[in-house]
Amino acid sequence: MFGNPWIHKRMMQEGLRMTQTRMIILDVLSKRPEHHFSAEEIFIIAHRINPTIGFATVYRTLDLLTRLGVIQKFDFGDGKARYELMMGNKISHHHHLVCTGCGKIIDYTDFTDEEKELMERTEKALSEKYKFKIKNHIIQFYGLCNDCNVERR
Amino acid sequence: MFGNPWIHKRMMQEGLRMTQTRMIILDVLSKRPEHHFSAEEIFIIAHRINPTIGFATVYRTLDLLTRLGVIQKFDFGDGKARYELMMGNKISHHHHLVCTGCGKIIDYTDFTDEEKELMERTEKALSEKYKFKIKNHIIQFYGLCNDCNVERR
DNA sequence: TCCTTATTGATAATAATTCTCATTATCATT
DNA sequence: AATGATAATGAGAATTATTATCAATAAGGA
Structure with missing residues (x-):
C-alpha cells in the first residue's frame, strides 16, 4: 500500500x-x-x-x-x-509531445542543463514581475508523429 | 470583414x-x-x-x-x-500564467532572445529525435496571483 | 471507546461538446 | 449567369465528462 x-x-x-x-x-x-x-x-x-x-x-x-x-x-x-x-517533484518532471493526428503522447525528459536553468530563471523573473507564486508549469508540443506525418491525408 | x-x-x-x-x-x-x-x-x-x-x-x-x-x-x-x-504566427505568440485560486489568466510575452532561441533549438532537437513534426507549443505556469496568495485560505 | 466532522457512495443534475440528417450554400465548370 | 457536385449548415437530440446533493460512514483526536 x-x-x-x-x-x-x-x-x-x-x-x-x-x-x-x-x-x-x-x-x-x-x-x-x-x-x-x-x-x-x-x-x-x-x-x-x-x-x-x-x-x-x-x-x-x-x-x-x-x-x-x-x-x-x-x-x-x-x-x-x-x-x-x-x-x-523534480525526478519525474517531463513534458509532452502530443500528436494531433492520432492522440499519441510522447514523454520528453531529456532536458539540457541550459534548459533547466533557463526555466528556473524564467519562473523567478515571472514571479517577481507579475507578483505570481508559481507552483508548477506544463510545456506541450503539438504536431504530428511519424506515422501520422507519413500518411498525409 | x-x-x-x-x-x-x-x-x-x-x-x-x-x-x-x-x-x-x-x-x-x-x-x-x-x-x-x-x-x-x-x-x-x-x-x-x-x-x-x-x-x-x-x-x-x-x-x-x-x-x-x-x-x-x-x-x-x-x-x-x-x-x-x-x-x-510569431507576433502574437505568448504564454500564460494561470491562477489556480481565482482562474485569472495573465499573458506573458516578454521572451528573452535566449529563451526564443532555446525553444527553437529544442523544437528542432525533439523533431529529429522523436521523428515528430512540431506545429506549435504551449507553456503554462500554474500558481497563485497576488490577490489569492495574500488571503491564504 | 466516544465524539466531532471530514469523507464517502449512489445517484441525480449539469454543462460542454458531438452527432444526425435533411437542407442550403460554395465554387469550379459550363 | 446558370448548373451541379458536394462541403457546410442549423436544429435539436444525444453523448460524455464532471459536479452537486444528501444521508450514511469512518478517521483520528480526546
Whole structure:
C-alpha cells in the first residue's frame, strides 16, 4: 500500500484525513508513474481493489490531490482530463509531445542543463514581475508523429 | 470583414470552402486577438452578427481552424476550451500564467532572445529525435496571483 | 471507546461538446 | 449567369465528462 509520509503529513496539516480510498488511489497512480491516467481508468482499477469505491470519490480525490500539488492534471485535447503523480517533484518532471493526428503522447525528459536553468530563471523573473507564486508549469508540443506525418491525408 | 488571403488559400488547397459563417467567426476572433474566447462567447457574438449561425457550426469551425493551425485551443482547467487567433504566427505568440485560486489568466510575452532561441533549438532537437513534426507549443505556469496568495485560505 | 466532522457512495443534475440528417450554400465548370 | 457536385449548415437530440446533493460512514483526536 502507498505510504508516503510527506503526503500524509501535508494532509494532516490541512485538517484532511488519509482514508483507505485516498491511499488506494495514490497507490494506483504510483504503480505507473509514467502513465497518463484518465479518471475512468483510475476508477476501474481502484474499484477492482475495493468495489465500494465510487466514481464521485475518485473525482473528488483527484481534485484534492491536484490542489495539494501531489498530482498534476493535464489536458491533451481529447475531452477528458489526465493525471500523473508528481514524484519527489523534480525526478519525474517531463513534458509532452502530443500528436494531433492520432492522440499519441510522447514523454520528453531529456532536458539540457541550459534548459533547466533557463526555466528556473524564467519562473523567478515571472514571479517577481507579475507578483505570481508559481507552483508548477506544463510545456506541450503539438504536431504530428511519424506515422501520422507519413500518411498525409 | 475578415479577409486574410493566407487562410483563404489554405482552405482552398484543402478543398474547403470559405463560407460566411467562417469569415464571421474569424472576424470575431481577430477583433480581440489577445482574448481567450470560449466557444459560447464566440457563438453569442457571431449570432448577434448573423442570427442564423448555430452552436454546432461554431464548434465545427473552431475545430477546423484549430486543425489548420489558424487558431490555437487552450485549456485552463475551468471545464471549457478557449481559443485564440494565431496572428502571423510569431507576433502574437505568448504564454500564460494561470491562477489556480481565482482562474485569472495573465499573458506573458516578454521572451528573452535566449529563451526564443532555446525553444527553437529544442523544437528542432525533439523533431529529429522523436521523428515528430512540431506545429506549435504551449507553456503554462500554474500558481497563485497576488490577490489569492495574500488571503491564504 | 466516544465524539466531532471530514469523507464517502449512489445517484441525480449539469454543462460542454458531438452527432444526425435533411437542407442550403460554395465554387469550379459550363 | 446558370448548373451541379458536394462541403457546410442549423436544429435539436444525444453523448460524455464532471459536479452537486444528501444521508450514511469512518478517521483520528480526546
